[in-house]
Amino acid sequence: MIEQLPTAVLGLTVLFGLVAVAARDFLVSILSLSGASVALAVYFFLAGAPIAAVFEAVVAAGLITVLFLFVISLTEADTAERIERGKLTVVGLALGGLLGVGIAVWALLDPVASEAATGTTFAQALWSGRSVDLLAVTILMFVGVLAVVRLTAERLDPVTDTTATQPGDRASGQQEGES
Amino acid sequence: MSGTHLAIAPLIALFGGVLGAYLAGRSTRGRSATRPGVVAALALVLALASTWLLWTRSLPIEYALFGEGVGVRVTALSVFLSTIACMVGLAVTVHAMGSDDSDDAADLYFPLVLATVAGVVGIGLSADLFSLYVFFEVMAVATYALVPFAVDRATAVEAGLKYVIMNAAGSLLAIFGISLVYAHTGGVLDFAALSGALTATTGPGPLEAAVLFLVVGFGVKAAVVPLHTWLPDAYTESPASASALLAALATPAAIVAMGKALSVVPDGVSVGLLLLVLGALTMTVGNFLALGQRDLKRLLAYSSIPHVGYIVFGLGVGFYGGFDVAFDGALFHVLANAFMKGGAFLAVGAIGYRLAGVEGEHRTLDALAGVGYRMPVAAGAIAVAVLALAGVPPLAGFWGKLFIVLGSAEVSGAVGVGLAVIVVGNSFLSLGYYLPVLGALFDSPTDAVSSLDRTPTRLAVPILAMTAGTILLGLAPAFGLDLVGPAADVLQHGLEVTP
Amino acid sequence: MTALAYGVAVALLVLGLASIVAGRNVVKTLIGVELASKGVLVNFVATDPAGSQGIVVILIVIDAVVVAVLLGVAVAAYRQYGTLDLDALGRLTW
Numbered sequence: 001m002i003e004q005l006p007t008a009v010l011g012l013t014v015l016f017g018l019v020a021v022a023a024r025d026f027l028v029s030i031l032s033l034s035g036a037s038v039a040l041a042v043y044f045f046l047a048g049a050p051i052a053a054v055f056e057a058v059v060a061a062g063l064i065t066v067l068f069l070f071v072i073s074l075t076e077a078d079t080a081e082r083i084e085r086g087k088l089t090v091v092g093l094a095l096g097g098l099l100g101v102g103i104a105v106w107a108l109l110d111p112v113a114s115e116a117a118t119g120t121t122f123a124q125a126l127w128s129g130r131s132v133d134l135l136a137v138t139i140l141m142f143v144g145v146l147a148v149v150r151l152t153a154e155r156l157d158p159v160t161d162t163t164a165t166q167p168g169d170r171a172s173g174q175q176e177g178e179s
Numbered sequence: 180m181s182g183t184h185l186a187i188a189p190l191i192a193l194f195g196g197v198l199g200a201y202l203a204g205r206s207t208r209g210r211s212a213t214r215p216g217v218v219a220a221l222a223l224v225l226a227l228a229s230t231w232l233l234w235t236r237s238l239p240i241e242y243a244l245f246g247e248g249v250g251v252r253v254t255a256l257s258v259f260l261s262t263i264a265c266m267v268g269l270a271v272t273v274h275a276m277g278s279d280d281s282d283d284a285a286d287l288y289f290p291l292v293l294a295t296v297a298g299v300v301g302i303g304l305s306a307d308l309f310s311l312y313v314f315f316e317v318m319a320v321a322t323y324a325l326v327p328f329a330v331d332r333a334t335a336v337e338a339g340l341k342y343v344i345m346n347a348a349g350s351l352l353a354i355f356g357i358s359l360v361y362a363h364t365g366g367v368l369d370f371a372a373l374s375g376a377l378t379a380t381t382g383p384g385p386l387e388a389a390v391l392f393l394v395v396g397f398g399v400k401a402a403v404v405p406l407h408t409w410l411p412d413a414y415t416e417s418p419a420s421a422s423a424l425l426a427a428l429a430t431p432a433a434i435v436a437m438g439k440a441l442s443v444v445p446d447g448v449s450v451g452l453l454l455l456v457l458g459a460l461t462m463t464v465g466n467f468l469a470l471g472q473r474d475l476k477r478l479l480a481y482s483s484i485p486h487v488g489y490i491v492f493g494l495g496v497g498f499y500g501g502f503d504v505a506f507d508g509a510l511f512h513v514l515a516n517a518f519m520k521g522g523a524f525l526a527v528g529a530i531g532y533r534l535a536g537v538e539g540e541h542r543t544l545d546a547l548a549g550v551g552y553r554m555p556v557a558a559g560a561i562a563v564a565v566l567a568l569a570g571v572p573p574l575a576g577f578w579g580k581l582f583i584v585l586g587s588a589e590v591s592g593a594v595g596v597g598l599a600v601i602v603v604g605n606s607f608l609s610l611g612y613y614l615p616v617l618g619a620l621f622d623s624p625t626d627a628v629s630s631l632d633r634t635p636t637r638l639a640v641p642i643l644a645m646t647a648g649t650i651l652l653g654l655a656p657a658f659g660l661d662l663v664g665p666a667a668d669v670l671q672h673g674l675e676v677t678p
Numbered sequence: 679m680t681a682l683a684y685g686v687a688v689a690l691l692v693l694g695l696a697s698i699v700a701g702r703n704v705v706k707t708l709i710g711v712e713l714a715s716k717g718v719l720v721n722f723v724a725t726d727p728a729g730s731q732g733i734v735v736i737l738i739v740i741d742a743v744v745v746a747v748l749l750g751v752a753v754a755a756y757r758q759y760g761t762l763d764l765d766a767l768g769r770l771t772w
Contacts, residue, residue, distance in 0.1 A: 006683075011686075014693070017713050021710065029709055040719065044727075049727040056738060060742070068709070072705060075761075130249055130309075133249070134736070146287050313740065323747050331758075336751070336755045336757075348695065351711065351714045354715075355714075355721070362725040366726045
């Protein structure tokens with residue numbers, strides 16, 4: 001039964017992916033994408049990559065879903081209305097559920113090894129193994145923030161500038177999360 | 180010890196410059212381009228100086244931040260890419276300080292330019308395939324924002340959308356290819372170890388698939404036909420200095436990245452043949468596409484495609500038969516292309532800067548007729564660049580093509596002659612659209628043009644520097660070959676570290 | 679098991695590319711980008727789950743940055759054209 005679990009989770013990932021591509025409704029698409037990320041995170045955990053699983057759940061399933069929902073609410077009036085109506089349910093479900101999975105993964109991690117030790121050894125391994133890449137990714141995130149700030153800048157209407165730079169703020173929030 | 184820390188100095192200088200230029204831009208009231216520009220130029224000079232210091236040491240140098248793990252590996256190829264990147268970056272930065280390319284957002288424009296340069300430097304320095312991808316992505320993301328930098332012009336945004344979608348898909352294919360290599364070798368990505376770990380299988384296998392993914396993935400950014408469709412719009416619609424950065428640096432760097440990734444593939448896989456065919460296709464199709472163009476910037480954009488073709492073709496001949504001279508030719512053309520395309524796009528930018536206030540349409544050759552009499556520096560630079568691009572001796576573009584032709588001729592029999600004829604024939608074909616440019620620039624002036632001022636000094640300096648490079652590299656190709664030769668050896672013989 | 683994972687990786691890549699090529703809306707295209715990048719992650723994890731974690735984490739972060747920038751371009755395009763329908767954004771030739 002347990003051996004079948006990774007297979008089932010992988011199948012679920014593809015199924016969610018299929019729905020995300022095929023669905024006509026953007027909301028369904030985005031939530032399916034998020035579902036695929038969660039399923040993939042579970043697979044990562046089962047395969048023995050717990051840290052990658054946490055990142056997949058929090059960043060890919062959580063953060064990116066929020067970014068997509070944000071853009072959709074900005075550009076598709078009717079979908080925006082539905083998000084508005086069911087805002088708490090939808091966003092709450094997406095975020096809460098996904099963060100919940102992330103935390104659950106952490107909790108499940110505990111019996112394997114003591115929690116603090118895993119965290120620090122991983123950080124050390126990552127730093128010593130990929131130090132140059134980490135440096136580059138840090139700059140990449142900074143560049144990403146600059147890019148988003150520029151692309152969403154609205155020159156003629158400075159009042160809306162604060163909302164326009166929101167994706168940039170999100171990206172910088174993720175920068176904190178990464179370090 | 181100082182020698183080892185020096186290895187990462189160009190990257191650190193550029194990364195510091197990204198932050199520094201942003202902070203300098205934020206701290207300036209009125210968003211003047213001077214301060215962030217000066218910071219960016221300083222970072223580039225520092226990076227160039229440390230690159231030169233690296234060049235004087237015995238290469239390759241291995242270095243990892245704080246000890247072990249995947250770090251950087253300084254080879255002759257790294258020095259080659261870093262030198263080109265910093266020189267083009269410097270010209271672009273100086274040009275952008277004098278023009279209005281940064282569009283009231285100098286605090287964003289200069290960091291993005293520096294990040295593009297840093298990405299290219301990193302491509303050269305990377306010690307394993309994954310680092311190569313990370314730095315490639317740094318370069319790509321920075322250009323994602325540079326192409327649609329004029330966010331309030333609809334065509335620029337649309338060109339940007341096309342550019343980012345195609346290139347994001349390309350990057351995905353490249354990293355998928357890298358993940359296939361990872362799966363195939365069971366976790367080896369280091370360039371030095373890869374050539375030993377990769378063994379050719381009989382018949383099509385994961386390695387062949389990986390090679391295909393790498394070629395197509397990097398090929399999108401390199402604008403290899405038929406993946407070139409983003410290029411004309413992106414080059415035409417981005418700010419002039421950003422077009423120069425893309426054409427002179429980012430696109431050729433993608434080809435070098437492709438070559439670096441493919442240099443570890445064992446002989447059993449016919450990489451050379453694939454690149455040969457793609458290169459021949461790219462230069463022929465590119466030349467035909469450019470033939471009917473009347474818009475000067477768009478014409479130059481289209482004419483970048485055949486030059487991508489020459490470089491890919493040179494690499495293909497090199498991989499196919501293991502000919503040194505073809506690798507030399509390909510990399511020499513990367514160097515020459517940086518000066519030629521950089522000078523041409525910056526000069527077009529200067530003309531556009533002067534014509535910005537003039538009524539009416541002013542991008543076609545007809546509208547620019549006679550601009551050579553009013554703006555001799557800019558038009559002269561375009562004339563030199565265009566002649567060099569066509570391969571007229573003794574300008575820079577001639578030597579790269581000559582070496583590629585010599586390499587092709589080394590392929591035995593009629594095939595070799597045929598390959599050489601393709602390159603030479605394409606060079607003559609390109610005269611078909613370069614000569615009208617010359618004719619138009621020195622035609623009798625139109626009313627709009629005849630009231631123009633001369634090229635502003637701050638724009639003339641980088642343009643003249645690029646033109647001087649084109650001419651000097653043509654007159655004394657030995658200087659270029661000193662840099663190119665060892666870099667080509669690294670590309671050809673892999674990146675094993677000699678103890 | 680590993681073979682199945684590689685199959686899933688290819689399936690995700692194909693699904694994503696299909697969405698990129700056939701998507702008529704920018705958001706659909708970007709969903710394709712995101713989906714295809716998951717295929718890459720599966721490849722890395724399936725090969726060496728513990729050893730590739732550093733790579734996978736960095737890749738997830740890169741994907742997030744890329745998608746954020748792409749969405750930024752989409753917002754800029756929406757500001758200019760009032761739509762994200764790729765058929766309507768046909769002023770420049772492909």
